[in-house]
Amino acid sequence: xxxxxxxxxxxxxxxxxxxxxxxxxxxxxxxxxxxxxxxxxxxxxxxxxxxxxxxxxxxxxxxxxxxxxxxxxxxxxxxxxxxxxxxxxxxxxxxxxxxxxxxxxxxxxxxxxxxxxxxxxxxxxxxxxxxxxxxxxxxxxxxxxxxxxxxxxxxxxxxxxxxxxxxxxxxxxxxxxxxxxxxxxxxxxxxxxxxxxxxxxxxxxxxxxxxxxxxxxxxxxxxxxxxxxxxxxx
Amino acid sequence: xxxxxxxxxxxxxxxxxxxxxxxxxxxxxxxxxxxxxxxxxxxxxxxxxxxxxxxxxxxxxxxxxxxxxxxxxxxxxxxxxxxxxxxxxxxxxxxxxxxxxxxxxxxxxxxxxxxxxxxxxxxxxxxxxxxxxxxxxxxxxxxxxxxxxxxxxxxxxxxxxxxxxxxxxxxxxxxxxxxxxxxxxxxxxxxxxxxxxxxxxxxxxxxxxxxxxxxxxxxxxxxx
Ligand SMILES: Nc1nc2c(ncn2[C@@H]2O[C@H](COP(=O)(O)OP(=O)(O)OP(=O)(O)O)[C@@H](O)[C@H]2O)c(=O)[nH]1
Ligand SMILES: [Mg+2]
Numbered sequence: 536x537x538x539x540x541x542x543x544x545x546x547x548x549x550x551x552x553x554x555x556x557x558x559x560x561x562x563x564x565x566x567x568x569x570x571x572x573x574x575x576x577x578x579x580x581x582x583x584x585x586x587x588x589x590x591x592x593x594x595x596x597x598x599x600x601x602x603x604x605x606x607x608x609x610x611x612x613x614x615x616x617x618x619x620x621x622x623x624x625x626x627x628x629x630x631x632x633x634x635x636x637x638x639x640x641x642x643x644x645x646x647x648x649x650x651x652x653x654x655x656x657x658x659x660x661x662x663x664x665x666x667x668x669x670x671x672x673x674x675x676x677x678x679x680x681x682x683x684x685x686x687x688x689x690x691x692x693x694x695x696x697x698x699x700x701x702x703x704x705x706x707x708x709x710x711x712x713x714x715x716x717x718x719x720x721x722x723x724x725x726x727x728x729x730x731x732x733x734x735x736x737x738x739x740x741x742x743x744x745x746x747x748x749x750x751x752x753x754x755x756x757x758x759x760x761x762x763x764x765x766x767x768x769x
Numbered sequence: 770x771x772x773x774x775x776x777x778x779x780x781x782x783x784x785x786x787x788x789x790x791x792x793x794x795x796x797x798x799x800x801x802x803x804x805x806x807x808x809x810x811x812x813x814x815x816x817x818x819x820x821x822x823x824x825x826x827x828x829x830x831x832x833x834x835x836x837x838x839x840x841x842x843x844x845x846x847x848x849x850x851x852x853x854x855x856x857x858x859x860x861x862x863x864x865x866x867x868x869x870x871x872x873x874x875x876x877x878x879x880x881x882x883x884x885x886x887x888x889x890x891x892x893x894x895x896x897x898x899x900x901x902x903x904x905x906x907x908x909x910x911x912x913x914x915x916x917x918x919x920x921x922x923x924x925x926x927x928x929x930x931x932x933x934x935x936x937x938x939x940x941x942x943x944x945x946x947x948x949x950x951x952x953x954x955x956x957x958x959x960x961x962x963x964x965x966x967x968x969x970x971x972x973x974x975x976x977x978x979x980x981x982x983x984x985x986x987x988x989x990x991x992x993x
Binding site for chain 2: 635
């Protein structure tokens with residue numbers, strides 16, 4: 536008797552190691568593109584996930600994994616906002632160590648991803664939101680195929696200059712809440728310049744994901760990544 | 770035999786999901802029963818001689834080559850609380866993934882096929898030890914260490930304990946761990962002849978009860 540657990544899910548296939556392989560999806564179909572979203576507390580990761588779901592859910596099959604720190608706040612926000620049906624959202628607990636769960640020991644997140652894939656069948660994109668963390672947080676390639684790092688203008692316009700793996704090596708840097716720039720005295724041009732100096736050719740967008748159309752550059756980036764993923768060698 | 774594999778398997782950095790679990794320590798901290806180094810040590814001693822001993826017996830038997838599916842039933846029989854069964858199977862599933870990558874082996878593949886949603890963690894641990902070329906006593910050592918290593922790490926985070934003091938708790942309990950592992954491995958030697966009833970079946974009712982309380986708590990850091 537498993538009160539907290541259901542054994543009734545049909546298991547289409549057995550999972551082993553090496554889940555970073557693209558050809559792993561059931562029925563020969565390639566598995567979903569897994570995109571990690573990291574960044575400091577309150578920068579707008581959940582707002583980005585919510586806006587991405589709203590922008591893309593008509594054209595793509597999406598699921599979300601949240602890594603809440605203490606409560607189930609993020610998962611519940613997404614449910615309340617009804618950005619996706621409940622069965623497409625899973626919350627993972629990370630034992631006071633959010634970066635461990637996305638980098639050093641990805642077990643619980645991989646399990647959540649696999650369960651979503653098994654239960655929902657065909658999925659195009661799985662968004663994995665890390666718990667709010669520090670500038671060194673990055674996603675393991677075993678968990679995420681691409682990572683977005685979200686910072687915001689209110690956290691200080693010197694953040695891009697400070698660097699760290701999230702800033703320098705994420706596949707997309709989102710500098711969020713540009714609508715607040717005048718109120719907090721943030722110099723957007725300096726932020727863009729510093730980001731470019733840190734990131735070379737890697738893309739950066741300055742936006743306000745909660746404003747109308749603010750998510751578009753991020754949604755476009757997801758579409759591009761997905762097209763490359765689908766076209767790429769299995 | 771490859772003794773160094775035991776260090777790999779028992780390392781807290783082995784990526785098998787354990788870092789998100791406190792082994793009941795979070796609920797004990799919330800209830801005020803664990804609040805300092807002394808009460809952490811008492812908690813660990815109790816856990817080691819109950820849950821730790823049972824896990825070590827199962828792990829040693831699996832490492833000795835006893836049928837893992839029979840040990841699954843034995844683990845169920847020794848795990849009264851549904852929350853703890855659920856946790857054990859989840860951790861078993863996560864350990865199975867890591868172990869199959871580290872020590873590819875037909876026995877681990879077969880267990881994954883038979884239990885796609887996870888086998889009990891101590892059973893997987895024992896089988897992983899076997900596939901890594903370790904002995905039943907090695908497997909028992911890994912299980913005993915793990916049974917208190919996780920709670921100590923969790924207590925350091927939850928109570929801001931001095932990490933040196935917390936590690937000294939583990940060091941002081943090392944002779945106890947040796948003793949428990951030896952007892953478990955002894956029992957596992959009898960399992961072929963006497964069946965799973967030969968394995969330790971100590972229980973810790975308070976851990977069972979608090980695991981259920983913890984599982985329904987909204988605000989918590991650890992998964993168990
Ligand atoms: N003004 C403004 N506020 C925003 C924007 N995006 C998000 N916010 C607000 O910023 C706050 C934090 O946003 P979240 O999306 O919860 O941030 P988060 O990064 O998910 O936070 P954690 O998960 O707690 O680390 C909320 O109050 C949002 O409404 C934006 O573009 N502009
Ligand atoms: Mg969030």
